[in-house]
Amino acid sequence: MKVGIVGAGSIAFGAAAYLENAGHRAMLWSPSGERTKRLATGEALIASGALEGTFHPAVAGSAQQLVEANDVLMIALPGYGHKAVMDAIAPFIREGQAVLISSHASFGALYLNRLLAERGIVVPIVAWGTTVTTGRQPSLVEAQVNTVRSKVDVATVPESLSAEGLSVCQTLFGDRFVQRDGILAIALSNLNPQNHMGIALCNMTRMEHGETWPQGLNVTPNVGRLLEELDRERIAIAEALGLKVRDIFEHFHLSFHVPKDSVSAMNQEMHREGRGGTGPATADSRYVTEDVPFGLLMTVKLGELTGRPAVLHDAGVRIFSAMYGRDFAAENTLLDAIGMSDLSLERLRQLARDGFEVSTEARAAS
Ligand SMILES: NC(=O)C1=CN([C@@H]2O[C@H](COP(=O)(O)OP(=O)(O)OC[C@H]3O[C@@H](n4cnc5c(N)ncnc54)[C@H](OP(=O)(O)O)[C@@H]3O)[C@@H](O)[C@H]2O)C=CC1
Numbered sequence: 001m002k003v004g005i006v007g008a009g010s011i012a013f014g015a016a017a018y019l020e021n022a023g024h025r026a027m028l029w030s031p032s033g034e035r036t037k038r039l040a041t042g043e044a045l046i047a048s049g050a051l052e053g054t055f056h057p058a059v060a061g062s063a064q065q066l067v068e069a070n071d072v073l074m075i076a077l078p079g080y081g082h083k084a085v086m087d088a089i090a091p092f093i094r095e096g097q098a099v100l101i102s103s104h105a106s107f108g109a110l111y112l113n114r115l116l117a118e119r120g121i122v123v124p125i126v127a128w129g130t131t132v133t134t135g136r137q138p139s140l141v142e143a144q145v146n147t148v149r150s151k152v153d154v155a156t157v158p159e160s161l162s163a164e165g166l167s168v169c170q171t172l173f174g175d176r177f178v179q180r181d182g183i184l185a186i187a188l189s190n191l192n193p194q195n196h197m198g199i200a201l202c203n204m205t206r207m208e209h210g211e212t213w214p215q216g217l218n219v220t221p222n223v224g225r226l227l228e229e230l231d232r233e234r235i236a237i238a239e240a241l242g243l244k245v246r247d248i249f250e251h252f253h254l255s256f257h258v259p260k261d262s263v264s265a266m267n268q269e270m271h272r273e274g275r276g277g278t279g280p281a282t283a284d285s286r287y288v289t290e291d292v293p294f295g296l297l298m299t300v301k302l303g304e305l306t307g308r309p310a311v312l313h314d315a316g317v318r319i320f321s322a323m324y325g326r327d328f329a330a331e332n333t334l335l336d337a338i339g340m341s342d343l344s345l346e347r348l349r350q351l352a353r354d355g356f357e358v359s360t361e362a363r364a365a366s
């Protein structure tokens with residue numbers, strides 16, 4: 001299949017390498033075009049680590065070209081870029097053209113669904129709880145792939161197109177997807193915000209000093225206990241919603257291939273095996289700038305709606321806001337755009353299931 005990847009960072013490069021390796025064709029686009037400049041001149045993308053090879057993904061010069069030239073689209077950049085790129089691609093998406101979001105953040109699938117409903121168009125929008133590959137971008141022609149996850153939770157909006165959504169994911173990335181019970185479950189399946197809260201909070205001076213530090217090693221017993229406690233808040237909300245989501249122990253076990261143990265012990269094992277990764281070497285990291293407004297805040301809102309207050313998550317939003325001198329609670333463009341603060345739990349559940357209504361006029365005009 002031809003896959004248009006929106007984004008040109010670590011995950012976009014990793015996905016391009018994965019897809020080309022699997023016999024598909026990948027094309028990359030990001031709004032600034034900065035990170036695709038070298039690939040656009042014909043230089044090869046070199047993947048190393050859990051996936052090795054030399055590939056030649058195409059580069060699109062515009063959002064329109066990316067959408068029109070490909071069968072499927074994949075959004076692979078941090079949540080703070082999602083609204084802008086959804087606004088850029090939505091005018092060109094055609095009926096039935098699947099869109100995958102990796103990782104899904106803050107009900108972005110609903111925002112894109114609404115943009116398309118306004119055009120009278122319905123497509124499978126597949127929200128992924130995380131990424132298939134993990135890794136970094138050592139240079140603008142390299143994808144360092146640290147892991148290829150064996151399981152990724154997914155759900156499609158609208159749910160009536162779940163079979164199509166799942167089938168596209170499997171065709172592209174193989175048999176590794178776990179169909180979850182709607183995007184509310186996916187919203188509660190992304191463990192990065194809670195995990196990165198503990199990791200960033202407890203290593204902030206390392207980040208500010210620009211140190212290179214081993215992430216797994218620094219999930220010490222106290223940090224691990226904080227992550228486990230944050231996890232209990234997320235699981236309590238999922239239980240209140242009657243949803244099954246993976247817990248933090250399954251997450252580390254399935255994503256990083258280590259035996260189940262305490263969170264700290266699993267991270268120490270990942271470090272011993274050379275797969276513990278490195279933490280952010282700057283305070284200007286998506287561990288905070290993405291995960292606080294687009295992750296922690298969303299869990300806080302779901303905690304309020306379900307009567308299971310996520311007090312540690314809420315403390316995270318407040319503490320990071322104080323540290324950074326920013327109001328992270330005001331930075332979530334996606335929740336504002338779907339009017340989250342005015343939604344009842346019932347309406348949110350219905351939107352998560354069916355998406356926004358397509359008016360007869362819009363359908364007739366499309
Ligand atoms: N890397 C990993 O191992 C993991 C990543 N994830 C998640 O996957 C997603 C992608 O992560 P990753 O690829 O590492 O992130 P990167 O920081 O590497 O993504 C960089 C890309 O984001 C684009 N971008 C940044 N800001 C904006 C903006 N305001 N508007 C539009 N585009 C923007 C950049 O544009 P430009 O090209 O113009 O610079 C670039 O294409 C994130 O949600 C992350 O949390 C989850 C688990 C693991």
Ligand SMILES: CC(C)(CO)C(=O)C(=O)O
Pocket residue numbers: 134135192195277
């Ligand atoms: C490094 C890893 C895999 C765990 O924190 C990650 O999730 C990220 O980079 O966002």
